Amino acid sequence: xxxxxxxxxxxxxxxxxxxxxxxxxxxxxxxxxxxxxxxxxxxxxxxxxxxxxxxxxxxxxxxxxxxxxxxxxxxxxxxxxxxxxxxxxxxxxxxxxxxxxxxxxxxxxxxxxxxxxxxxxxxxxxxxxxxxxxxxxxxxxxxxxxxxxxxxxxxxxxxxxxxxxxxxxxxxxxxxxxxxxxxxxxxxxxxxxxxxxxxxxxxxxxxxxxxxxxxxxxxxxxxxxxxxxxxxxxxxxxxxxxxxxxxxxxxxxxxxxxxxxxxxxxxxxxxxxxxxxxxxxxxxxxxxxxxxxxxxxxxxxxxxxxxxxxxxxxxxxxxxxxxxxxxxxxxxxxxxxxxxxxxxxxxxxxxxxxxxxxxxxxxxxxxxxxxxxxxxxxxxxxxxxxxxxxxxxxxxxxxxxxxxxxxxxxxxxxxxxxxxxxxxxxxxxxxxxxxxxxxxxxxxxxxxxxxxxxxxxxxxxxxxxxxxxxxxxxxxxxxxxxxxxxxxxxxxxxxxxxxxxxxxxxxxxxxxxxxxxxxxxxxxxxxxxxxxxxxxxxxxxxxxxxxxxxxxxxxxxxxxxxxxxxxxxxxxxxx
Numbered sequence: 001x002x003x004x005x006x007x008x009x010x011x012x013x014x015x016x017x018x019x020x021x022x023x024x025x026x027x028x029x030x031x032x033x034x035x036x037x038x039x040x041x042x043x044x045x046x047x048x049x050x051x052x053x054x055x056x057x058x059x060x061x062x063x064x065x066x067x068x069x070x071x072x073x074x075x076x077x078x079x080x081x082x083x084x085x086x087x088x089x090x091x092x093x094x095x096x097x098x099x100x101x102x103x104x105x106x107x108x109x110x111x112x113x114x115x116x117x118x119x120x121x122x123x124x125x126x127x128x129x130x131x132x133x134x135x136x137x138x139x140x141x142x143x144x145x146x147x148x149x150x151x152x153x154x155x156x157x158x159x160x161x162x163x164x165x166x167x168x169x170x171x172x173x174x175x176x177x178x179x180x181x182x183x184x185x186x187x188x189x190x191x192x193x194x195x196x197x198x199x200x201x202x203x204x205x206x207x208x209x210x211x212x213x214x215x216x217x218x219x220x221x222x223x224x225x226x227x228x229x230x231x232x233x234x235x236x237x238x239x240x241x242x243x244x245x246x247x248x249x250x251x252x253x254x255x256x257x258x259x260x261x262x263x264x265x266x267x268x269x270x271x272x273x274x275x276x277x278x279x280x281x282x283x284x285x286x287x288x289x290x291x292x293x294x295x296x297x298x299x300x301x302x303x304x305x306x307x308x309x310x311x312x313x314x315x316x317x318x319x320x321x322x323x324x325x326x327x328x329x330x331x332x333x334x335x336x337x338x339x340x341x342x343x344x345x346x347x348x349x350x351x352x353x354x355x356x357x358x359x360x361x362x363x364x365x366x367x368x369x370x371x372x373x374x375x376x377x378x379x380x381x382x383x384x385x386x387x388x389x390x391x392x393x394x395x396x397x398x399x400x401x402x403x404x405x406x407x408x409x410x411x412x413x414x415x416x417x418x419x420x421x422x423x424x425x426x427x428x429x430x431x432x433x434x435x436x437x438x439x440x441x442x443x444x445x446x447x448x449x450x451x452x453x454x455x456x457x458x459x460x461x462x463x464x465x466x467x468x469x470x471x472x473x474x475x476x477x478x479x480x481x482x483x484x485x486x487x488x489x490x491x492x493x494x495x496x497x498x499x500x501x502x503x504x505x506x507x508x509x510x511x512x513x514x515x516x517x518x519x520x521x522x523x524x525x526x527x528x529x530x531x532x533x534x535x536x537x538x539x540x541x542x543x544x545x546x547x548x549x550x551x552x553x554x555x556x557x558x559x560x561x562x563x564x565x566x567x568x569x570x571x572x573x574x575x
Contacts, residue, residue, distance in 0.1 A: 001066070001069070001070060001073075001325075002066060002325075002344070002347075003325075004323070004324045004325055005324055005326075005344060005347040005349055006347060007346045007347060008346065008347055008348035008349075008380065009348075009383075011055060011059075012051075012052070012055065013029075013032075013051075013052035013055050013056065014029065014055050014056050014059050018059065020059050020060050020062075020063035020091075021063055021067075021083070021086070021087060021091065023090060023091060023094050026056075026060070026091070026094070026095075027094070027098075029056055030056075030098040030101075030102070032052075033049060033052060033053050033056065033098075033102055034098075034101060034102060034105060036048070036049040036052060037049045037053075037102060037105040037106060037109065038105060040109065040111060041111075042111055042114065043111045043114030043115050045111075046106075046109060046111045046112065046114070046115065047115060050106070050120075050123070050384075051383060051384070053102055054383070054384045054385040054386060055385070057099075057345075057385045057386070058345040058346045058385040059345075059346055060091070060095055061343075061345040061385065062344050062345045062346040062347065063087065063091075064087055064091075064092070065342050065343065065344055065345065065351070066344070067080070067083050067084040067087050068084060068342065069328075069342055069351055069353065070083065070084070071083070071084040071150075071336075072153070072335070072336035072340075072353060073328055073335060073336075073353065074334055074335065075153065075154055075157045075158065075334050075335065075336050076158075076334040077334075081150075084150070085147065085150070088143060088146050088147065088150075089143055089147070092143065092146075093139045093140065093142075093143050096134075096139050096142070097136060097139060099130070100130060100131065100134040100136075103127040103128075103130040103131050103134075104131045106124070106127050107124070107127055107128050107131045112124060119536075121537075121538070122386075122387070122535065122536060122537065122538060123384065123386055123387070125237070126235060126386065129232070129235060133221055133229075133232065133233055135217075135220045135221050137220050138217045138220050138221065141213050141216055141217050141220075142217065144213055145210055145213050145214065145217075148206055148209055148210050148213075148493075149210070149493050149494040151206065152203065152206050152490070152493040152494070153336045153337070153490070153494070155199055155202060155203065155206075156170075156336075156337050156488075156490070157334065157335065157336045157337055158334070159195055159196070159199065160195075160333065161173060161191045161192060161195050162191075163176070163187075163188060163191060167333075169331060169332075169333055169355075170192050170195065170196075170337075171331050171337060171355045171357060172331060172357050173188050173191065173192050174281075174357065174359065174361075175289065175357055175358065175359050176188035177189060177278055177280075177281040177282065178281050178282055178283070178289035178290075178359065179282065179288075179289060180282060180283065180286045180287070180288060182272075182278070182279070182282075185278040185279070185282060186276070186278045188278070189277055189278035190278075190478075193277075193478065193481040194481075196481075196484065196487055196488065197480060197481060197484060199487075200484050200487065203484075203487045204455050204458075204484075204487075206493065207458075207492070207493065208455075210493060210496075211226075211447060211448070211451070214226045214230075214448065214496060215448070215451050217229065218230075218448075225448055225449055225451070226448040226451075226496070227241060227444070227445055227448040227449055227497070228241065230448070230496055230497040231244075231497065234392075234497060234498070235391065237538065237539070238538065238539045238540055238550065239504075239552060241445070243552050244441060244445070244500050244552070245442075245445070246552060246553060247438070247441075247500065247503060247504070247552040247553075247557075248438040248441060248442050248469075250552065250553060250554040250557040250558075251434045251435060251437070251438040251469070251503070251557065252435075252438065252468065252469060253554060253557075254554060254557045254558050254561040255431060255434040255435055255557065255561055256435050256469055256471075258431050258561055258564065258565055259431055259432060259434075259435050259471045260471050260472045262428055262431060262432075262471070262568075263275050263280075263471040263472040263473065264472055265284070266279065266280070266284045267279075267472070269284035269285060270282075270284055270286075274472075274473075274474035275471070275472060275473050275474060276473065276474055276475075277473060277475060277478065277481070277482075279473075280471075280473065283421065287421070289359065289360075290359070290360045290414065290418055290421060290422055290425075291358055291359075292358070292359070292360055292362070292363050292413040292414065292422075293358060293362075293363075293413065294358060296329045296330045296356055299329065299356055299362060299363065299366060300322060300327065300329070300366075302412040302413055303318070303363070303366050303367065303370070303406075303412075304318055304319065304322070305409075305412045306367070306406045306409045306410075306412050307370070307406070309409045310402075310405055310406055310408075310409065310524070311524055311528070313528070314370075314374050314528075317373065317374055317377040318370055318373070318374075320349075320377075321349075321350065321352065321373060324349065326344075326349060326350065326351045326352065327351075327352050328351075328352070328353050328354075329352065329353075329354050329355075329356045329362075329366065330355075330356055331355035331356060331357050335355060336353075337355065337490065338354075338355070338490060339352075339353060339354030339355060339365050339368075339369055340352075340353050340354075340369070341353075341369045341372035341373050341376070341399075343376050343388070343389070345385055345388065348376070348380045348388065349376065349377075350372065350373035350376040350377065352366070352369045352370070352372075352373055353369075354366065354369060360422050360425055360426075363410070363413060363422070364403050364407070364426055364429070367402050367403045367406040367407065368399040368400065368402065368403050369399065370399075370402055370406075371398045371399035371400065371401060371402030371403070372395060372398060372399045374398060374402065374531060375390065375395060375398040375399075375531045375534075376388070378528060378531035378532045378534075379531065379532055379533070379534030379535075382534045382536065384536075386535065387534045387535050387536040388534050388535070389534065389535050390533070390534055390535040390542060391501075391535060391539045391542070392498060392501040392505075393501045393504045393505055393508075393539055394505065394508070394530070394535075394539060394542040394543065394546075395505070396501055396502055396504075396505030396506070396508075396509070397505045397508040397509050397512065397530075397542075397543075397546065397548070398527075398531055399505075399509075400502075400505055400506050400508075400509030401508070401509040401512040401513065401527060403426065403509070404509060404510070404512070404513040404516075405512070405513065405516060405524070405527075407422075407423060407426055410422050410423065420571050420574075423571055424568060424571050424572060427564055427567055427568050427571070428568065430506060430510070430564060431561075431564055431568075432471070433502070433503075433506065434503060434506065435469040435470065435471070436469070437499055437500060437502050437503040437506075438469045438503070439462075439465045439466060439468075439469045439470070440486070440489055440491070440492065440499045441497075441499050441500040441503070442465050442468075442469070443461065443462055443465055443486060443492070444492065444496060444497055444499070446461045446465075447461075447492075448496075459483035459484070460483075462482075462483055462484075462485070462486050463479070463482055463483050466482060466485065504550075504552060507551075507552075507556055507557065507560055508543060508546070508548045508550070510560040510563060510564070511547075511548035511549065511556075511560070512526075512527055512546060512548060514560075514563055515547055515548070522547075523547070526545065526546050526547040527546055529545055529546075530542055530543075530545040530546035533545060
């Protein structure tokens with residue numbers, strides 16, 4: 001599957017013939033690293049030990065990525081599933097234990113203060129956090145959460161319905177919600193909702209197990225709740241849970257009114273009494289759904305044309321991904337849901353996975369994942385594996401900004417009128433996503449601040465949040481589907497509390513876009529320079545290098561809501 005890629009920088013410490021999937025071949029390397037750290041008699045020797053450690057980390061990370069990619073590309077492939085689970089169960093727990101010992105040795109090292117303070121500021125900060133939070137008894141619990149997450153993916157990835165005489169995945173059913181026939185949309189939506197509800201007991205059970213394990217993990221680490229543990233575990237040095245709650249409030253005050261205005265516009269345009277859940281994706285003027293491409297090859301070639309116009313260097317990187325077979329974009333049965341970019345850390349190359357079915361959202365998704373890929377390519381020459389990965393809050397600026405920057409060139413897919421439609425849909429989607437992010441984040445705060453809650457309590461809490469942050473959508477008659485609507489959000493299962501980052505980053509991306517309207521060349525230069533920093537600097541500095549504000553208050557949310565309102569008005573008035 002990865003025949004065309006090779007190691008970016010020749011190994012200096014890790015043996016060429018190493019099998020990173022077998023612990024007996026890895027253990028001696030960790031022994032050597034521990035000895036090197038212990039024996040380091042000055043800062044230069046300590047730095048060399050760090051470089052060797054990072055080289056081994058990259059080799060292990062790439063092996064894990066390859067197995068994850070293989071498993072998600074074909075969830076029904078037993079060999080791929082077994083290989084992934086073996087790595088998760090046999091390699092990762094051992095690696096975590098040994099990384100902790102290395103981090104502890106570094107944190108306590110007498111020559112740590114001799115390291116270049118600016119160069120190693122983030123690295124030593126992060127390793128110190130690892131030491132502070134690590135508990136050996138949590139390793140097995142974390143392995144269990146990973147396995148449960150994989151089971152959730154398997155359940156969701158395998159769901160199909162019969163529609164129009166054919167078996168279709170739930171992802172494939174999404175395109176029918178864009179059709180103009182309201183009865184047909186309702187039929188499609190109800191089929192999907194009911195199919196999910198058939199699995200509700202299983203999925204609720206998985207979340208109960210996951211929450212129990214996570215509460216135990218935070219207890220073991222000495223925290224009063226998993227929310228506070230997860231916040232610290234995610235390395236949120238620059239904002240607090242209170243900031244997240246303030247962000248939820250700012251979204252409620254600034255974005256939710258715009259969200260509801262857009263739903264009222266939709267209701268009037270459709271000439272209906274109320275907007276139902278199956279009315280939110282169709283074109284309000286009753287036009288046929290946008291069909292940007294038929295074949296995945298068209299999606300790739302036209303996206304390449306967009307990147308050619310955005311920036312020559314970015315275009316070259318996307319071409320490299322094609323040349324090296326680093327794209328798996330088509331939806332098919334047995335493929336895990338969603339989309340992602342995954343780094344192959346020794347090759348220092350990105351891989352893009354998605355489930356395209358020929359809708360406008362696919363164009364946005366590829367632009368998004370390409371932004372992540374460009375981040376990986378921009379930081380390719382960074383020697384430290386850890387620094388080739390930025391904080392998620394900035395990773396998502398890279399991807400979301402590319403949706404907006406690339407979205408200026410949708411003529412590659414559409415005529416002028418369709419471009420306007422696509423851009424309106426995209427910008428409305430950004431408005432819609434802020435309240436959804438607030439809902440998911442607030443729900444997770446509730447989940448883990450209320451341990452011991454029942455399934456019914458959870459249903460009520462979610463429904464209340466949907467009422468607080470939701471648009472003007474009428475769920476009457478589908479209250480159960482509403483109460484379980486969070487089941488589709490894989491982050492709640494796989495990546496707890498990894499969601500508010502999207503909102504923080506979307507604020508940043510909108511600022512990049514606003515900057516590009518004033519000076520496109522400068523905005524792109526700032527964007528690429530910030531991407532090239534990888535994760536080598538603290539989060540506020542990454543935002544600063546991109547010439548955007550790192551701030552979650554109404555002061556930043558309000559101007560971006562105004563920008564979206566004005567841009568949408570201009571597009572709807574023929575601009």
